[in-house]
Amino acid sequence: xxxxxxxxxxxxxxxxxxxxxxxxxxxxxxxxxxxxxxxxxxxxxxxxxxxxxxxxxxxxxxxxxxxxxxxxxxxxxxxxxxxxxxxxxxxxxxxxxxxxxxxxxxxxxxxx
Amino acid sequence: xxxxxxxxxxxxxxxxxxxxxxxxxxxxxxxxxxxxxxxxxxxxxxxxxxxxxxxxxxxxxxxxxxxxxxxxxxxxxxxxxxxxxxxxxxxxxxxxxxxxxxxxxxxxxxxxxx
Numbered sequence: 001x002x003x004x005x006x007x008x009x010x011x012x013x014x015x016x017x018x019x020x021x022x023x024x025x026x027x028x029x030x031x032x033x034x035x036x037x038x039x040x041x042x043x044x045x046x047x048x049x050x051x052x053x054x055x056x057x058x059x060x061x062x063x064x065x066x067x068x069x070x071x072x073x074x075x076x077x078x079x080x081x082x083x084x085x086x087x088x089x090x091x092x093x094x095x096x097x098x099x100x101x102x103x104x105x106x107x108x109x110x111x112x
Numbered sequence: 113x114x115x116x117x118x119x120x121x122x123x124x125x126x127x128x129x130x131x132x133x134x135x136x137x138x139x140x141x142x143x144x145x146x147x148x149x150x151x152x153x154x155x156x157x158x159x160x161x162x163x164x165x166x167x168x169x170x171x172x173x174x175x176x177x178x179x180x181x182x183x184x185x186x187x188x189x190x191x192x193x194x195x196x197x198x199x200x201x202x203x204x205x206x207x208x209x210x211x212x213x214x215x216x217x218x219x220x221x222x223x224x225x226x
Contacts, residue, residue: 004155034214043118043202043217044156088155090214099171100215104155 003027006089006103015112019076023089023103026070030091030101033065035074038086038105047087048074079110114139116218118203124224131176131190133221135203138184143205145186146215147178150200162186163208198225 006023013019021035032051036044048063050056050072056063062075072091076083089103115138125131137143144163148156158171160178168178175194179187186203200222204215 006155032214036217041200041220041222043220046214046216049214099158099161100156102155 001026003101004089004091004103007106008104010107010109012109012111013079015079015081015110017079017110019074019079019083019108019110021074021076021087021089021106021108023072023091024070025072025091025101027093028067028070029093032092033063033072034090034100035061035063036088036090037083038088040085044088081110081112084108084110114205114216116203116205116216118201118218118221120221121219122222122224124226125193126226127195128192131188131193131197131223133188133201133203133223135186135188135218136184137205140184140205140207142183142208144208145180146204146206147186147188148202148204150202150220152199156202160188193225195225198223 004023004025035048037047038044048061050063050065053065053067060077064073072089086105086107088105090100092100117136119134146161147159149159150156160168160170162168162180165180165183176190200220202220203218206215
């Protein structure tokens with residue numbers, strides 16, 4: 001069983017839709033959770049960073065962590081064509097070396 | 113502000129040839145540095161990480177090696193490339209000692225081994 005599972009998609013939505021992206025994980029020791037956005041042929045860029053269960057909002061983006069269910073989500077409101085990218089979840093235990101465990105990424109296409 | 117550079121951006125190499133990819137970070141001192149490989153349709157695989165000059169930890173046995181000759185320089189090398197070494201190579205950094213602090217990625221090098 002992979003430590004982090006993520007639906008690869010592709011996910012296609014019309015412009016303005018609410019998008020829900022999800023990851024599940026198996027190790028309850030994970031404490032820090034991140035979402036990265038990766039455009040084609042570019043390096044991943046940090047989108048959201050959360051610690052512990054709960055919600056965190058930044059503009060059109062909301063990250064949600066449910067540690068009891070080992071489930072994290074990223075919601076995108078009023079999706080735009082510029083949101084079309086691969087979204088990677090990542091998590092780690094913390095500690096000196098801070099090794100991240102990544103999901104395989106979900107490819108999102110927002111149609112104008 | 114901090115900036116991370118990688119070069120070259122794209123590389124096409126024959127099987128059996130050597131490899132050297134370079135990563136440098138500006139605007140910070142003593143960062144933790146990481147090399148990842150991303151194969152098509154797969155997640156990021158951590159290859160090496162370094163917490164200081166000359167300190168390299170390998171995550172996966174393979175045909176590659178890494179070195180950190182200077183505080184903000186991280187090099188990925190191979191003596192003889194294999195077809196399976198093709199992929200998108202990403203360098204990342206984080207602030208050392210900041211628990212849970214996230215990693216920031218460079219623009220990547222796309223390597224095609226023929």
